[in-house]
Amino acid sequence: MKKPLLLVWLFLAIPFLVFSQSRQVSGTVSDDKGTPLGGVSVTQKGTRNGTVTNDNGGYVLTVTGASPTLVFSYAGMQSMEMPVRTASVYDVRLSPGGPMSEVVVTALGIRKEKRQLGYSAQEISGEALTRTKETNIVNALRGQVAGVQINSGGGAPGQGSRIIIRGIKSLDPGKNNQPLFVIDGIIMDNSTVTGGDDQASLRGMTNRAADINPDDVESISVLRGGAATALYGQAGSNGVVVITTKSARAGKMRIAFSSTYGIEEVNKFPDVQTVYTQGYRGVYDPQTIFTNWGPTVEAARAIDPTHPAELFHNYARAYKTGNQIRNSLNISGGTENALLTSSFSHQKQNGVIPNSDYQNISVRLNGQFRAGNIFKFSPSFNFINSGGLRVNPERFNEQLSYWSPRWDVTDYIKEDGTMKGYRDNPIYGTYSNQFRDNVNRIISNVSATLSPVKWFDLDFRGGMDYYTDFRRHTAPGARGLAGELNYSDNGLGFVREFRISNRILTSNLIGTFKKDWGTRFNTVLRVGNDVRAHKFSRLTATGSELDIPTLLTINNSKVRANNQYEEDYRIVSAFGDATLSWDNYLFLNVTGRNDWTSTLARGNNSFFYPSVSLSYVFTDHFLKPSWLNFGKLRASVAEVGKDANPYQNNAYYSSVIITSSSQVAWTRDNQRGEQTLRPERTTTLELGTELRALNNRVGLDFTWYKLNSRDQIIPVFVSPTSGYTSLVSNAGELENRGIEIVLNGSPVRGRDFSWDATLNFSRNRNKVVSIIEGLTEITVGSWFGYVGSTATMKYVPGQPVGSIYGTSYQRYYGNKTDDKLTVDNSLPIVIASTGANAGFPLRDLTQRILGNSQPNWTGGLMNTFTYKALRLSFLFETHQGQDRYNQLGNYQSAFGTAPYTLDRNTSKVFAGVLPNGTPNTQLVWLGQGVGPDGRNYTDGFYRNVHRGVTENFVEDASWVRLRNLSLSYKIPTNFIRGNVIRDASVTFTGNNLFLWTKFSGFDPDASSFNSGSNADAFTGFAYPAVRSYLFSINLNF
């Protein structure tokens, strides 16, 4: 018992190593084509003794012992073992090891052989990420990892993307369900900060992981299950994305330069009708809000000669071609004992919505120093500046929908700088009402490893992720000029300043004990301690009603207000991890972790949770059929606890300043938390297998999981009559179940030509098992629709997450029972027999499930063809069986812009039955005003009925797209004297080149809510997705 404790003291003593029968071996390592490989790890099996090859693939290593064995390993290659006999030179050729390397980075940056893992882990190389030329590393992961769902908020420059692993795990509509991001062992903030200003939530703010320069990334490992993330504790309960950055290799200095220029455009526009122009009830009116309920264009031109010959397609006109430029430089070098990497990158992007842009500058330094094999020290420093002009795409598209195609939307500004037009012009909006963020961020860490003896290592990591985000939202006031039209959102002018700072400090200490009990039984024990402290602060100052309308400073404002928010969060943990392996085919891993959190009351703030995982490489145990190269079964079960947000377990009062009298009024806060809050619990059960066959040419990785989150800490909306509008308590259970399949193949593996393919498939099913007692539902979010067609996302027990509720056409149930929850599409629609809407379908105001925002399944297919110096790769991605509420569609119905409204001047008999069950035979006119039958149809079918039915706007948003296509050519460099350039390549990349979807609006892969939100069922007015074409040059010196 006391022995391990004594060990802590032991490493203070001078370590000693026993050498016997030592001799030197050397050689060259190359790939299967004979090209020398630098940076290959060469170690003596079972020892810590090792080196890496130099640029020419050469190595020299002193080995010890009677029968030493060399192990050569390199990312992307199959490891190779070579027994050392009498010779002193051992040249080896490594063959490609398929798309996945054998060693993966697991929790806390621990590299483990993949065969040992009792859970699934998928690693993506930096090369596979940068190939997409995506500047947001979250977007670069799209379609490449099973079980991971990425939704981009839209195509705005620097726009945040949302990443969800194995489904939503929290019933809290506002809680972050996104995985933890860890960069070189240091927890990194990936929040999308929107609190304190409702504007920011609509302006596509960046998820903070996008600050990372993708060129700095060596690999990304995605840890999905509970057992995989157990060592991260609660922070990792939504999965963990482990980023490992590039480090230098010993040898001469290397320089890598890459430059990219690209253009982008909106990939899909909504269809519009081009026949009917502005007006109401068929009467032309060039000023009315009714953009398309007027007469035909010809009829309008007869009245108004200034009317254009054709209507403007303003959706297409308002958007422009965006562009981006990106340069990145990486310089590294050093000796084996002192290595240094530095990188610099700059990116500038102009979006497709006018006046939206984003810039990112990143500087990074990373050193590695070692004193023999005993001590290793790696400091790292990364400075990032990012931000830009953020537009409100919802407002832009809404105003675009209110803007009649009779007028050219791009003619928006007068010479004096005021707005031109007949109502709010969306482009003038982005020009005058501006929101800019400016982030300065430092991510810095030190890591030190002490290896005093063969069986013990001590690792320490300390890190800091600190950023400030200065946001500024401004608008001028009306200037008081004659005939001036003021942009209504600007009001009397305002200046709003937001100063946000966020700091995460991390300290992590791990001791690792290894012991081989004979030749077959090995154990590794890790014990550690983890401390984290978050500090968040926000200061808001606003000034409105500007004195000089165009002077944008708070000093110029008549009404001023400010407020402040500070938040502290701390957590201390102790953990242990024991791995037992038997004969290198059976591995058992047990972990335990105890967290002490600051956010729960004493007595409830300490919680323990364990995990167990088992890996069994049966092909190494039994005799295997010759075609099967590798076979493994794995199983794991894990539990993780999760605390509350700061200050959530209490009730508070807030102050409101009365500006005119300087009095402070106090009011009870809307949210109350129960003081007895206890940690949430999530249990994961995971089973899986990995198989490789036919000379490792085909690989299969299959995972099944089930995950239950109970005692969820959730704020639920409650009736304001209770004295609060939300209550935070432990309530509810959510279940996620799913499968993940990754299939690899190398159909052709020739000398000049090869073809590799990876297919991944994921399917997640979730269900709300229960919510707080007394409540029947939790509203996640709702989005406006005309006359009761608002769509709402709710959590209802027994129903899946993501259900979209709204109004529908009434169905005729007859003697069938109506569950009042779903819409039975097999039943006829009920047509009104009397009243103002006689002959038209009846609206059913009951909130029913009309669709689901979560995909039935997602998949990706990556193909890579290599022919000599040419390489072509393309990635197809699909989300199937998902629905979205299309707000744009709702407006298109209300304003008569949708092509289907062209039937407005026709009559029809709606298919369906009357309330008494008899078939409907009444002929009705669809248009506005008095119809040919003399009846007054007032606003007509579309405004009276169609736009008020949510069902009409919940659309199938499934899609298949060519997510990425990349064609690159390695330029021969041997004609350049002196081989200054090691290699050079040019690459053409296309993103989002083709999209197949039935969805009627813009690309449905955009969300009306920000990337931190779980309300993902709404789109329509979101920043449209873009198609981009990029050209890049890579040079390596």
Next chain:
Amino acid sequence: MQKIFLYILLFALTAGAMSCQKFLDVNQNPNSPNTAPINGLLIRATQQTALNVFNVGNITSNYVQYLASPNAASPTDTYDQIDASGTWTSLYDAMTDIYDMEQQASAIGAKQYEGVAKVLMAMNLSLIHNVWGAAPYTEAFSGKTFTPKYDDATALYQRSMTLLDEGIALLQQAPGNSRTIPTGATSPDLIHQGRTANWIKTAHAMKARLLNQLSKTPQYNPTAILDAVSKAYTSTADDAFITTFDVRNPWNAVAVANAGQILQGWLSEYFVNSMKDTLYGIPDPRLPLIATITRFGDYRGTRSGKGRIGTGINRDESYLSTTGYYSSQSSPLFIITYEEIKFIEAEVAFRTNDKMRAYNAYLEGIRTNLTKMGVAASAREAYLTNPKVAVGANSLTLEHIFREKWKALFLHPVTWDDARRINYNYPGFELPLNAVQTTPIRRLVYPNVELSRNGANVPAVNSVTQRLWWDQ
């Protein structure tokens, strides 16, 4: 040796655990307290109560056609079902703070605070009752249940009356050594600046309003109303109103926004015509103190439900003026006034056939309002002596009283109660264009915030034309 090591270890662990506890002790919210000062609650309660009169009035002003929307077929103009979640939440938010203030006052024995809290509670509760009928009260505010049951409408009415009586009783007690509300210009009591006598009068005035509201019911009790009237206001100096706003009177915010082309606060054609001589044949000198002049140099309203005729920014019509009596930056926001009491007196006297008292109270109500608004004496007397106004005691009708009350209580929600009591029987009153209903609106449907969060308790409402119990 081993023992010493063990002790050192134990010590280290204990010290570590203790500092760890301290390290984790950061969950005391630095941004907000757990209790609030009673005066801070009073500021909030008095301000929000007045603002709730605005919130409700901002809806009902379209129903009684003071205002009309600049947008065609606006739901509020056309009796469509509207979701008044914001107003509902604001009313309960105010009542929650009043509840907390009452609890604190009761705990420290501050009778005056407690009495004021009860009167304020009755003010908000009666607003809810008059718009929706049944609503949570008995189980509300405390957070003991999150799905409070609904008290039925008559019970809420009774509760409002009881609160006023209890408030009066508390206010009449000598404060003794108990804590009293600071007085003067910076008093946290934004309505009466801590003047107990005014609060008692206000409580009686509220009683008079509530009792008068029962005119359609068998419980109508003229004696009780006259008793309450006699104990209520004697001049406009007694009025319950606030002039302390964050920045500006909320009606001024409407007018300012409209001036900044965020269109709102448009006067209805019916109101403008009533105030011009087109409808009643009496040019009303108050109109220039309320409305803006059009580019044609006259006053023009917007037909309810029709929406704007032009772009909406060319002064084709009249709006609430940014310098108007009700809509300037520091205009008073009235909760209950002397002229209302006079019109109540006129009505009850009329109904009990005391024509002379009715006529005098009627004229006093008009005169008071004109004087208060700053109408020049000559114009005021011209109006008061106009044969269409000075009809004489014997020719006075309920329509006269209601018409003048409707004019004098411009924008106040109590006029919607009146409109329902006389079945919108104002001369020339028309349904809005594009009306969704064939008869005028009688109530609001419950807001979505209740339907979605407390659905099981919300009473069924079929239509906005369904009448509340006192409006049958």
